[in-house]
Amino acid sequence: MSLLDSYRMRLRRKRRLIRCVRKRRELKPLRNATKSIRPDDILLVCVVRNEKIRLPYFLDYYRRLGVDHFLFVDNDSTDGTAEFLTSQSDVSTWSTTASYRKSTYGIDWSNYLLRKYAHGHWVLTVDPDEFFVYPFCDSRPIRALTDWLQGTGVRSFGTMLIDMYPKGRIEDVPYREGQDPFEIAQWFDSGNYMITRNPTYGNLWIQGGARARVFFQDTPKKAPALNKIPLVKWNRRYAYVSSTHSLLPRGLNQVYEEAGGEKTCGVLLHAKLIDTLGAKAKEEVARGEHYRGSGEYQAYADQLDAQPVFWNDWSEKYLNWRQLEILGLMSKGNWA
Amino acid sequence: MNSLGVVMLVHADLDRAEQIARHWTASGCPVVIHVDRKVQNDVYSAFATACANDPLIRFSKRHICEWGGWGIVAASQSAAEQLLYSFPNVRHVFLSSGACLPLRPIPELIDYLAERPRVDFIESATTADVTWTIGGLDLERFTLRFPFSWRKQRKLFDFYVRVQRSLGVRRKIPEGLVPHMGSQWWCLTRQTLSAILQDPKRKSYDNYFRRVWIPDESYFQTLTRLYSTHIESRSLTLSKFDYQGRPHVFYDDHLQLLRRSDCFVARKIWPRAERLYQAFLTDQASAIKPAEPNPGKIDRLFAKAVDRRTKGREGLYMQGRFPRHRKGSALTAFPYSVFQGFAELFEDFEPWLANTTSACVHGHLFDPTGAKFASNEATTTGGLSSCAKLRDYNPEAFLSNLIWNTRGERQCFQFGPFDTQKICSFLAQDKNAQISVISGAWALPLFRSNLNFADIRARSARLQQIESKQLQALATARSGTRIRIWSLAEFVESPMEYLQVVVEDIGITQPNHLAEAPKMVDLTGFGKFMKNLKNQGMHPYLVGDFPEDDIFGSRSKTYTKPYLVQ
Numbered sequence: 069m070s071l072l073d074s075y076r077m078r079l080r081r082k083r084r085l086i087r088c089v090r091k092r093r094e095l096k097p098l099r100n101a102t103k104s105i106r107p108d109d110i111l112l113v114c115v116v117r118n119e120k121i122r123l124p125y126f127l128d129y130y131r132r133l134g135v136d137h138f139l140f141v142d143n144d145s146t147d148g149t150a151e152f153l154t155s156q157s158d159v160s161t162w163s164t165t166a167s168y169r170k171s172t173y174g175i176d177w178s179n180y181l182l183r184k185y186a187h188g189h190w191v192l193t194v195d196p197d198e199f200f201v202y203p204f205c206d207s208r209p210i211r212a213l214t215d216w217l218q219g220t221g222v223r224s225f226g227t228m229l230i231d232m233y234p235k236g237r238i239e240d241v242p243y244r245e246g247q248d249p250f251e252i253a254q255w256f257d258s259g260n261y262m263i264t265r266n267p268t269y270g271n272l273w274i275q276g277g278a279r280a281r282v283f284f285q286d287t288p289k290k291a292p293a294l295n296k297i298p299l300v301k302w303n304r305r306y307a308y309v310s311s312t313h314s315l316l317p318r319g320l321n322q323v324y325e326e327a328g329g330e331k332t333c334g335v336l337l338h339a340k341l342i343d344t345l346g347a348k349a350k351e352e353v354a355r356g357e358h359y360r361g362s363g364e365y366q367a368y369a370d371q372l373d374a375q376p377v378f379w380n381d382w383s384e385k386y387l388n389w390r391q392l393e394i395l396g397l398m399s400k401g402n403w404a
Numbered sequence: 405m406n407s408l409g410v411v412m413l414v415h416a417d418l419d420r421a422e423q424i425a426r427h428w429t430a431s432g433c434p435v436v437i438h439v440d441r442k443v444q445n446d447v448y449s450a451f452a453t454a455c456a457n458d459p460l461i462r463f464s465k466r467h468i469c470e471w472g473g474w475g476i477v478a479a480s481q482s483a484a485e486q487l488l489y490s491f492p493n494v495r496h497v498f499l500s501s502g503a504c505l506p507l508r509p510i511p512e513l514i515d516y517l518a519e520r521p522r523v524d525f526i527e528s529a530t531t532a533d534v535t536w537t538i539g540g541l542d543l544e545r546f547t548l549r550f551p552f553s554w555r556k557q558r559k560l561f562d563f564y565v566r567v568q569r570s571l572g573v574r575r576k577i578p579e580g581l582v583p584h585m586g587s588q589w590w591c592l593t594r595q596t597l598s599a600i601l602q603d604p605k606r607k608s609y610d611n612y613f614r615r616v617w618i619p620d621e622s623y624f625q626t627l628t629r630l631y632s633t634h635i636e637s638r639s640l641t642l643s644k645f646d647y648q649g650r651p652h653v654f655y656d657d658h659l660q661l662l663r664r665s666d667c668f669v670a671r672k673i674w675p676r677a678e679r680l681y682q683a684f685l686t687d688q689a690s691a692i693k694p695a696e697p698n699p700g701k702i703d704r705l706f707a708k709a710v711d712r713r714t715k716g717r718e719g720l721y722m723q724g725r726f727p728r729h730r731k732g733s734a735l736t737a738f739p740y741s742v743f744q745g746f747a748e749l750f751e752d753f754e755p756w757l758a759n760t761t762s763a764c765v766h767g768h769l770f771d772p773t774g775a776k777f778a779s780n781e782a783t784t785t786g787g788l789s790s791c792a793k794l795r796d797y798n799p800e801a802f803l804s805n806l807i808w809n810t811r812g813e814r815q816c817f818q819f820g821p822f823d824t825q826k827i828c829s830f831l832a833q834d835k836n837a838q839i840s841v842i843s844g845a846w847a848l849p850l851f852r853s854n855l856n857f858a859d860i861r862a863r864s865a866r867l868q869q870i871e872s873k874q875l876q877a878l879a880t881a882r883s884g885t886r887i888r889i890w891s892l893a894e895f896v897e898s899p900m901e902y903l904q905v906v907v908e909d910i911g912i913t914q915p916n917h918l919a920e921a922p923k924m925v926d927l928t929g930f931g932k933f934m935k936n937l938k939n940q941g942m943h944p945y946l947v948g949d950f951p952e953d954d955i956f957g958s959r960s961k962t963y964t965k966p967y968l969v970q
Contacts (some may be wrong), residue, residue, distance in 0.1 A: 130490075207655065207656055208657065209676075212655055215674065220646070226723045227723060258786045258787065258809070259808060260786050260805055261805070262798035262801035262805075263721050263722075263723075263798075274723060281787060283791060284794075286793055288794050289797065323723065324722075324723060324724050325726070328714070329712070329715035329716045330722075330725040331713070331725070332726030356483065380783050381783075381788065382783055382787050382788075396717060396722055399722065402647065404709035
């Protein structure tokens with residue numbers, strides 16, 4: 069990497085930071101309980117819009133893993149999301165009516181909250197339909213992982229997004245508030261992921277899975293990226309550049325081993341492909357606030373009318389993290 | 405008052421340290437605690453006050469402890485001196501840390517040591533015998549100088565080591581000392597320990613070891629050799645290190661493993677492993693008969709972890725493992741076979757091969773219209789789609805996924821110049837790819853087609869060009885038995901012999917020889933066809949010298965029907 073490249077990356081990072089600080093004016097605090105954050109608390113940052121139905125289980129799930137405080141940005145919800153969030157004692161909420169697209173799909177807002185409140189903390193940045201699974205997550209809380217990462221001098225933790233889907237058509241089983249979405253979407257593709265290295269930021273670019281197989285078989289290049297780096301020991305100089313796919317400085321993207329070994333890594337189970345997708349896709353296409361002019365949601369909206377079934381004979385039923393590790397979808401690395 | 409005393413080095417999680425210290429003293433073992441000077445004074449005094457009501461807990465002079473620095477040795481020295489001085493009954497001194505957890509009832513350890521009153525338990529091996537050194541430094545730990553921190557100033561550290569190596573600078577090892585190394589956690593007798601601490605030359609030894617790298621792994625280990633009458637070169641503390649020299653941590657889910665290890669003390673315990681502390685610090689039933697420590701299972705668990713981190717699962721590509729391709733390395737998880745030209749020469753090659761070898765035999769996986777899986781389905785194991793666009797978007801991922809998903813079952817597939825060619829260099833590089841080529845076999849489908857001759861001529865020219873490029877790619881790959889190339893003319897001379905070779909390559913041993921042959925396509929007139937091509941200016945050189953009259957030697961009609969051999 070040449071000096072010029074390094075300098076260019078530095079500028080890019082600064083630009084992201086300046087941008088996020090400028091965008092802070094768009095965030096209006098609804099309930100700011102960040103004073104109660106203790107120095108070694110584990111935090112979670114999340115941007116939501118009309119996701120109230122998902123939130124009770126989401127909060128539950130991450131509280132059980134040991135997240136101490138939640139920082140939410142509510143982007144103009146109309147379904148009572150804000151009211152629900154402000155009633156939770158371990159949640160701080162900001163609201164904004166500004167454009168999701170113009171805030172680089174929420175990343176500027178997240179970057180601001182991270183910079184302001186997460187400096188020196190281990191912090192998860194996830195979407196409300198992403199559920200973090202890491203090695204030993206059934207017996208060790210997330211703090212065991214972060215303590216270990218800290219002890220081995222690791223600052224960031226890599227995952228892959230796994231699209232989970234139900235056995236039949238996705239609108240067959242309605243999702244109830246508070247329910248574990250993986251009671252409905254129990255299935256996933258175990259071995260059709262395509263990986264290349266992104267030379268710009270040094271992260272891996274992973275595509276594939278159920279969405280690529282069903283929605284993007286004619287345009288595989290447009291299939292959504294599945295590589296995510298959601299868990300970082302944050303520093304105010306850091307910045308996410310595109311969703312949580314990559315960060316700056318680039319060293320944080322080196323969550324994979326190139327010399328043959330396996331680094332410890334996890335997955336984000338993706339509960340997108342349930343009955344709430346149809347309404348969401350229609351709404352987001354109309355708003356046009358998502359990546360590539362909501363191109364991804366356009367594809368969903370177009371094809372959902374055909375009522376696709378993701379399940380096939382080769383689908384794997386989700387059991388636990390050990391199954392994922394045997395399938396090669398995550399790794400314990402040298403954490404034993 | 406007891407014959408076992410404990411030195412405890414503490415730098416964090418003081419409440420756990422107190423819990424452990426009280427556990428030791430409950431069995432009558434005095435404990436001298438060294439608290440790292442980096443711990444803030446008010447935290448320290450709160451801790452000291454909390455422990456004040458226990459007369460068996462004392463605190464020693466505080467030193468700053470840096471990893472790999474002299475401070476840890478100095479701390480051990482001060483605390484051990486204090487322990488020996490304050491508790492004259494103590495016969496064995498046990499060095500432990502705040503993250504150590506006694507796994508067996510303390511009286512068992514006391515009895516164990518009482519039966520071995522003269523034995524020093526300290527892992528102590530010469531530099532030639534240790535394999536676990538970090539950074540490749542073993543004897544050089546004792547002969548070079550290390551003013552820079554390995555963790556914080558790695559580049560300077562490495563640079564300075566290189567400079568000293570190239571200049572040939574050597575420190576002199578004090579006379580009489582033979583460098584030994586081993587685990588930092590020991591249990592020494594009063595006699596040995598006091599001999600070390602009261603040695604008239606201690607000052608010069610200390611000065612020497614102050615500049616040795618990681619002296620806590622060598623100071624006592626080396627000096628014990630001077631005085632001990634009976635060394636057992638092992639540590640009573642179960643402590644495992646990863647490939648970077650950092651200790652492995654135990655969690656709640658290790659409970660059964662730790663119980664069955666029969667070790668006396670284990671480290672390092674995660675301070676929040678509530679269940680472990682709960683289980684091992686409450687009264688537990690003693691073992692029925694005294695057992696020797698047996699950490700074999702735990703050793704294997706951590707050895708596996710290190711192996712996974714340094715080597716990983718071959719042929720797996722995922723978010724934590726994306727190896728750079730190196731020449732001659734395996735790019736896939738399991739050996740597989742690629743057949744070029746066989747399905748063109750034999751009518752029923754795929755079912756025949758599946759039958760003969762019980763491997764999974766696919767058709768043309770890289771067919772431009774979509775992958776032809778063995779099952780003839782649109783998807784196969786792992787959700788791999790036959791869609792051509794998805795496959796050709798990243799053919800290397802497609803193939804390595806297929807091989808990974810079916811690991812354990814031999815995969816075979818057909819390939820040829822009609823297929824999309826992007827995978828070709830991957831096949832040539834991958835040492836798991838067993839490639840058999842009948843060059844020129846692409847002429848057979850053209851020969852049997854109903855195309856105009858001008859089209860046939862143009863097509864065969866293109867196919868020959870593609871195949872010749874393939875063969876070039878294969879030629880640059882490593883030589884060896886994994887790539888076999890015959891020309892069509894050569895192959896039809898003695899097909900059974902070559903098929904035998906191919907089947908043996910797959911590694912499924914046949915009791916004798918092949919009993920059944922696949923049915924070869926009718927070659928009558930092929931020689932003439934070749935000649936016509938030549939006459940039209942297209943020289944099919946990859947086919948080889950095919951006789952114009954289709955007669956090889958004296959066998960004239962052999963190839964028109966299936967036959968049995970031997």
